[in-house]
Amino acid sequence: MEPLRICVLGLGYIGLPTASLLATKGFRVLGVDVNPDVVETINRGAIHIKEPELDILVRSAVHSGNLKAATEPSEAEIFIIAVPTPFMEGHRPDLSYIEAATAALAPCLRKGDLVILESTSPVGTTDRVSMQLREARPDLVDGENATFFVTHCPERVLPGRILRELVENDRIVGGVDPPSTEAASRFYRTFVSGEVLATDARTAEMAKLVENSYRDVNIAFANELSILSHRFGINVWELIRLANHHPRVSILQPGAGVGGHCLAVDPWFIVSSAPEDARLIRTSREVNEGKTRWVVERALDRARRFRDPVVAVLGLTYKPDIDDLRESPALEVARALIAEVEGEVLACDPNLRVFEEFPLHSLEECLERADIVVALVAHREFRHLDSELLKDRVIIDACGVIR
Numbered sequence: 445m446e447p448l449r450i451c452v453l454g455l456g457y458i459g460l461p462t463a464s465l466l467a468t469k470g471f472r473v474l475g476v477d478v479n480p481d482v483v484e485t486i487n488r489g490a491i492h493i494k495e496p497e498l499d500i501l502v503r504s505a506v507h508s509g510n511l512k513a514a515t516e517p518s519e520a521e522i523f524i525i526a527v528p529t530p531f532m533e534g535h536r537p538d539l540s541y542i543e544a545a546t547a548a549l550a551p552c553l554r555k556g557d558l559v560i561l562e563s564t565s566p567v568g569t570t571d572r573v574s575m576q577l578r579e580a581r582p583d584l585v586d587g588e589n590a591t592f593f594v595t596h597c598p599e600r601v602l603p604g605r606i607l608r609e610l611v612e613n614d615r616i617v618g619g620v621d622p623p624s625t626e627a628a629s630r631f632y633r634t635f636v637s638g639e640v641l642a643t644d645a646r647t648a649e650m651a652k653l654v655e656n657s658y659r660d661v662n663i664a665f666a667n668e669l670s671i672l673s674h675r676f677g678i679n680v681w682e683l684i685r686l687a688n689h690h691p692r693v694s695i696l697q698p699g700a701g702v703g704g705h706c707l708a709v710d711p712w713f714i715v716s717s718a719p720e721d722a723r724l725i726r727t728s729r730e731v732n733e734g735k736t737r738w739v740v741e742r743a744l745d746r747a748r749r750f751r752d753p754v755v756a757v758l759g760l761t762y763k764p765d766i767d768d769l770r771e772s773p774a775l776e777v778a779r780a781l782i783a784e785v786e787g788e789v790l791a792c793d794p795n796l797r798v799f800e801e802f803p804l805h806s807l808e809e810c811l812e813r814a815d816i817v818v819a820l821v822a823h824r825e826f827r828h829l830d831s832e833l834l835k836d837r838v839i840i841d842a843c844g845v846i847r
């Protein structure tokens with residue numbers, strides 16, 4: 445039997461690992477990206493994103509002949525859409541990438557094909573993909589029923605562990621109708637060792653958004669506690685440690701805000717679909733965004749008490765021990781301080797080897813010269829700072845490294 449052909453649209457952090465994994469599992473994979481540089485890089489067996497062991501996987505997938513890249517889709521039995529879903533002005537989701545990918549694959553679709561939307565999407569998007577395909581291909585609609593399958597399968601991998609989690613994570617699979625759910629479940633069971641959990645498309649879409657909103661809401665609680673603790677003269681880290689001794693309490697840690705491409709974005713997909721009802725989710729976003737400005741204001745308040753202060757900013761990435769700057773609150777704090785401090789701001793992030801926006805400084809230089817130390821990300825290099833070096837400095841610790 446001929447191996448199944450799979451067309452993966454969007455070759456970024458999700459699409460490229462998925463495409464190369466499937467190619468090494470024996471599927472014939474065409475990776476499609478609108479960026480010709482990405483296509484050229486992958487066809488050389490190289491990669492354009494950073495992810496452990498992805499280079500080896502892509503090289504072997506391309507050399508096996510099972511992975512090819514192109515700027516246009518072609519016929520396949522399975523289409524996987526993994527294009528970006530950012531938000532626009534007013535936190536409204538931008539679905540134009542999904543619409544463009546759907547339009548591009550529509551002419552290649554045949555009876556019995558399966559289309560899977562993996563992009564994180566507001567509730568109702570998979571139905572819209574199905575409608576768009578029905579309108580583009582009336583020849584594939586038989587009375588009420590389409591002769592192709594459309595399913596949502598949200599991706600929940602963690603950058604840095606993508607290759608492992610693509611296989612090991614449980615997957616939620618929700619079709620626009622039960623045959624679509626069944627077709628996609630069968631496909632994921634061929635390479636996923638985690639559970640494949642069947643539902644409908646709208647529940648699958650909401651599940652992904654809810655997972656990230658759950659964390660955002662809980663971090664907002666911790667961030668609010670940090671502001672209240674400051675007002676009451678309480679050490680928030682000790683407060684949370686003590687409260688968490690309660691057998692049914694598990695408060696998360698506060699920070700300089702919430703960053704990353706998922707937690708800071710996905711809750712808005714719920715809020716923009718139901719602004720009147722998503723009150724807690726919206727407030728949590730506002731609390732987390734407000735925390736970032738609160739850290740800036742605290743640092744500025746202290747800086748104003750010095751003539752030409754030197755302010756050291758420790759950490760720029762959106763979480764500890766990675767080099768990812770997407771939606772990073774720490775970077776936002778650093779930018780604001782550079783713009784607003786009347787003095788010198790020294791930024792330090794040991795995880796960033798290349799960073800061009802402003803100069804980076806060593807930790808030693810920062811600690812030696814700073815009047816004010818603003819700790820923003822609990823990178824391992826910052827976790828055991830020498831208290832001697834911090835003596836006589838003003839400390840603003842947003843991430844709990846200086847206790």
Ligand SMILES: NC(=O)c1ccc[n+]([C@@H]2O[C@H](COP(=O)([O-])OP(=O)(O)OC[C@H]3O[C@@H](n4cnc5c(N)ncnc54)[C@H](O)[C@@H]3O)[C@@H](O)[C@H]2O)c1
Pocket residue numbers: 453454455456457458459476477478479482526527528529541544545548562563564565599600601602603705706
């Ligand atoms: N990165 C993650 O860790 C992660 C985790 C879970 C879910 N997601 C979701 O997965 C989706 C993809 O995210 P990503 O991080 O892989 O994005 P990415 O920006 O890394 O990659 C997307 C790729 O799609 C390409 N593209 C854009 N329009 C296209 C089109 N019409 N046809 C073909 N290619 C097109 C872009 O050129 C880019 O290479 C998003 O919805 C995201 O929210 C991402």
